[in-house]
Amino acid sequence: MQRSKFFLGGALILAAVVYLIFSSTQASAEYFMTVNEVKAEGAAVVGKSLRLSGAVLGDTIQYDSQTLTLTFDVAHVSGDNAEIEAQGGLAEVLYQAVNDPSLQRVSVQYVGAKPDLLRGEAQAIMTGKLGEDGVFYADELLLKCPTKYEEAVPEQVSAQ
């Protein structure tokens, strides 16, 4: 009798946790996409929560401090870490992406403070939605600049 009570209690808790995980996952799932995938899917992903990653094009960064509106373009980078490694690491892939005009690009708009790490050849990881105008409206913007801190060999090399 006592034992079954404890098992019942345990089962209830387990069910509650499974429910919490399941419903919360449903409610806040964000789909990882690359620029190529967003371009290919087009209208099919308009309005869905997406997490998009791309290489920031330095020349396209514009900031209107009256409206706090930040716009810039990102170029396609692979979403697969192994593929990035195979192409010479993140810094190299970002550099290539920014300098290759044949790659797909997407315009991004973000309202808020201009992040400290935003600059050309940074990797932007953005959460938001694709608008019907093809612009990606980001709610959240994270940046990764691998070049400066993971450089194993000094820059002075080329001067030698």
Added chain:
Amino acid sequence: MFAEFGYGILVVSFIVAFYSLIAAVYGALRKSAAMVESSRRGMFLVFPLLSLSAAALVYLLITNHFEVAFVYEVTSRSMPTYLKVTAWWGGQAGSLLFWAWLLAAFTSAVTLRKWERDIEFLPWVIVVNAVTIIFFLGMVVFYENPFTRFWLVAGNVEPHMFAPLAATLFTPQDGNGLNPLLRHPGMVIHPPMLYLGFVSYVIPYAFAMAALITGRTDDRWIRLTRRWSLWAWLFLSFGLVLGGRWAYDVLGWGGYWGWDPVEIAAFMPWLTGTAFLHSVMIQEKRGLFKHWNMILVILTYALVVFGTFLTRSGVLSSVHAFANSPIGPFFMGYTALTLFVSIALLIWRWPLLHGETEMKSMLSREALFLLNNLLFMSVLIVSFWGVIFPLVSELFTGQKVTVGPPFYERATAPLFAGLMLLMGIAPLSAWGHSTIKTLGRAMWKSALAAAILTVVLFFTYTQNYIALIGFFLIALVLFVTFQEFGRAARARQRAQGENFFTALARLMGRNRRRYGGYIIHISMMLMAIGILGIEIFQKETQGSLAQGEQMELAGYTIEYRELASWPDEGKGVNFTRAVVDVYEDGIYLGELTPRIDYYFDSQQNMTIPGNRSTLKDDLYVLLVDWQPVSSMGATFKVFVNPLVNWLWIGSLLFLAGIIFTAWPDHDPAEEPLRAPQSTNQPSAAD
């Protein structure tokens, strides 16, 4: 010279640790006390050896030896000396050495204790510590060597430990420097605190494994390591709190915790550690949960290694892209291997670990502790699921899907609420048996007071029902806990004829674990007030102001007065500082000076908020942008974070509570053993 010395000593330490491992295993299996003693001495030696190696690295760091790749990566000439020292753990190779060095220190301390009564544990404790140290030193010696130098080989610069053929040493002019975001006092001690916490958990795990291997599966291992796990918990908690405070002060997004995988990596061992802290009490008092405690300590160790693997990179905005390095697979392999071996040992000894009694009542204290453990495990499962979900979804659907902070907030909030409710009930329950009736009698006053307070808050402060549930639970726990303090102190006052405060102080001194625990519960509630405040009531606005213009938020008015920008060549920073005047309801409160520091060498900005902090709320002003020449206009982002200060006040009390509980006194073996079968009121002795 120093690089060769440092590396040489590393290799020697590695060999000594390896010798100790072999000698300990041999000594234990052949029952050779001399071999065990030899391994004990060897293990003791590892710490002074590693200290020499570390001293060599720190010397290289503070003397700008940029020919050493690690020094080049993490320091620059413009950094002050103390930051150059702390750069030791600012990069991967150094932080692995730091980890091994801390563990060696703890291991030395453990080998020095009096072992007479527990001599059978000694060789196996050495084995676990030695294996862990060997793993970390192996990473440092073979893959992530902090002493690697740059060599010029046929016109190319290459990193090598020793000079390749026909190569000359290459010394760059200046180093890369530590990421400016990490040049903050909070960040200087945050990683060592986390690492101390991580490393301290190795010791309870080592004793647990020793207990399994030797078959001495009574409570001895728990009693011996109780303080280790408390100190581990202290360091880990302090590390987490410092990380939150640092984010609040430096990252400039008005928050303190973002459910980033790296944060979760440090949070997960904290969850199992907290569950462990509670459930060991049940084993000590009632002889239950023996299997469960083993599982918890094994999980904690695995999560510590896993957490080190995730946090070691220290790359801040790398939310989903961890720095790829050759050591990743080794860490995963090591975690898997230790988990496998530990669980195999546990299964082997399973029959020795059966409970000495059965749980009878759903409301007994042990049942409520079990529930507490289940809830902590649930939070762990939610956190773990969030971290691995992208991998799982990719595996099964081919589509990488991730979950953000809303997932964690939604899924953990009810679990945290459940934990709070338990904090309100469990202190009143009795070992063995409690009923609704006995609990109700003990609780009704506090519950009524909390309900009245909630109604008052409904009419005066907020109608947000989540906040109201939160405030009700906080009030309930606080009232119950204070009532417990008062009830026990008055009982002692009557019995001993002392005045109330003497009685209270002596009572707490006599039973520091119990009352220290209550202090920690109170501090958790203060932190909960702060978290509810910032999560539910945070307000923000932003806008561009011309000089003399104003903007308003939540009763505050800020007026932009002036802005200045000047370079400090010595520090390699350009400072831009705005001054704003703050008014509340027309009354002048003072000025705030939000800043943007631009670091020349890393071409990076750092946004430092101007923050006015009171018990009621924080006014948190960020300088976002400015137009220097034409209009002297500037753009600000302003947050009002109600009640958030309680988070920091609670954190301080929390640390005080743990120190109060963990402060060493007498030998733990003298403490009373099992609690009586059933007591209607918790006795003063538990």
